Amino acid sequence: MAEEKKWVRLVTAKTPTNIAVIKYWGKRDEALILAINDSISVTLDPNHLCTTTTVAVSPAFQQDRMWLNGKEISLAGDRYQNCLREIRKRACDVEEEDKGIKIAKKDWESLHVHIASYNNFPTAAGLASSAAGLACLAKLMNVKEDQGQLSAIARQGSGSACRSLYGGFVKWIMGNSEDGSDSLAVQVTDEKHWDDLVILIAVVSSRQKETSSTSGMRESVETSLLLKHRAQEIVPKRIIQMEEAIKTKDFPAFARLACADSNQFHAVCLDTTPPIFYMNDTSHRIISIVEKWNLAEGTPQVAYTFDAGPNAVLIARDRKAASLLLQRMLFYFPPGAGADLNSYVLGDESILQDAG
Numbered sequence: 001m002a003e004e005k006k007w008v009r010l011v012t013a014k015t016p017t018n019i020a021v022i023k024y025w026g027k028r029d030e031a032l033i034l035a036i037n038d039s040i041s042v043t044l045d046p047n048h049l050c051t052t053t054t055v056a057v058s059p060a061f062q063q064d065r066m067w068l069n070g071k072e073i074s075l076a077g078d079r080y081q082n083c084l085r086e087i088r089k090r091a092c093d094v095e096e097e098d099k100g101i102k103i104a105k106k107d108w109e110s111l112h113v114h115i116a117s118y119n120n121f122p123t124a125a126g127l128a129s130s131a132a133g134l135a136c137l138a139k140l141m142n143v144k145e146d147q148g149q150l151s152a153i154a155r156q157g158s159g160s161a162c163r164s165l166y167g168g169f170v171k172w173i174m175g176n177s178e179d180g181s182d183s184l185a186v187q188v189t190d191e192k193h194w195d196d197l198v199i200l201i202a203v204v205s206s207r208q209k210e211t212s213s214t215s216g217m218r219e220s221v222e223t224s225l226l227l228k229h230r231a232q233e234i235v236p237k238r239i240i241q242m243e244e245a246i247k248t249k250d251f252p253a254f255a256r257l258a259c260a261d262s263n264q265f266h267a268v269c270l271d272t273t274p275p276i277f278y279m280n281d282t283s284h285r286i287i288s289i290v291e292k293w294n295l296a297e298g299t300p301q302v303a304y305t306f307d308a309g310p311n312a313v314l315i316a317r318d319r320k321a322a323s324l325l326l327q328r329m330l331f332y333f334p335p336g337a338g339a340d341l342n343s344y345v346l347g348d349e350s351i352l353q354d355a356g
């Protein structure tokens with residue numbers, strides 16, 4: 001018996017983050033995580049902003065434990081318990097004879113896990129760490145489900161996480177059912193469809209936000225009339241227009257919708273009682289710089305969007321616009337000259353040279 005307890009099985013997965021261009025903000029069911037409106041996001045390159053999670057399972061473990069970026073965190077909240085319960089329910093038999101590992105489906109109920117997760121970008125700072133993190137967790141523990149079912153598990157950990165299981169542009173359909181069976185993420189277009197786009201992340205602050213997305217949206221649902229209007233009247237139309245803009249690669253329409261939706265989401269935060277401020281002065285300066293440049297060009301070169309945090313996600317229409325954008329950003333926020341902007345994260349390093 002003692003011999004049997006020696007094994008530890010390790011599985012590692014990596015999952016990219018996603019940034020919403022039509023925002024999810026508000027739940028109609030807190031327990032199942034069902035949204036009050038559809039949303040659309042773009043999944044970032046898995047080699048850049050991503051989460052890497054390792055799950056260890058062993059009969060020697062006495063309880064479930066989790067470390068996030070090297071620090072132990074509590075697994076007590078619904079976020080993790082829902083995810084772990086769903087994964088356990090679906091985990092399959094494992095047999096690795098050479099290592100002496102044999103796990104029957106029913107053993108997963110009593111086996112404990114140790115989870116270590118690392119985000120290679122700021123956590124809880126509005127760059128969708130919960131999306132990458134919970135989507136990654138859902139992929140582990142020998143679950144042989146299809147992407148759709150994994151996405152539904154991830155959704156019960158963090159709403160935005162259901163979109164990170166697919167690449168390219170992804171829509172989370174809110175659904176109407178009470179049990180959440182029709183609340184699903186679907187791919188709008190794959191990652192190759194619009195590969196002219198270049199995404200630059202301007203890290204304004206890596207500090208953890210004061211109001212988590214979960215509690216921020218709860219307060220907005222309870223107090224903001226603007227959110228009701230947005231969810232019922234504005235977003236349904238924008239979703240149709242955004243899907244069309246993505247499918248036809250209509251950058252001016254895409255930029256107009258993405259910027260307007262980001263601004264309306266932050267207006268909802270201001271319309272919440274007490275108001276929530278996710279953006280700061282530097283975020284506002286970035287918006288002004290992009291707006292003025294787009295106006296001067298006569299047609300949008302760059303779209304901006306801010307999730308629940310001060311950090312800017314800038315989407316340039318092509319490489320040329322990206323290199324000009326970087327030049328401008330380096331001019332207005334020279335590295336080392338002040339603490340306004342901490343760093344830039346860019347998919348393709350060669351654009352840095354173009355901007356030289």
Ligand code: ADP
Nearest residue numbers: 051117123124125126127128129130133212213
């Ligand atoms: P963000 O804007 O980064 O998504 P949220 O407020 O939505 O911020 O969520 C932050 C929370 O998500 C963290 O406090 C933590 O509970 C959870 N989280 C972040 N990264 C991970 C991860 N890699 N694995 C598991 N949970 C994570």
Ligand code: DP6
Nearest residue numbers: 020023024158159160213214307308
């Ligand atoms: C502003 O998915 O982080 O990033 O479902 O409570 O975990 P929970 O919230 P979360 O909210 C994301 C909000 C957003 C917009 C978006 O990603 O659509």
Ligand code: CO
Nearest residue numbers: 128130131213
């Ligand atoms: Co989040």
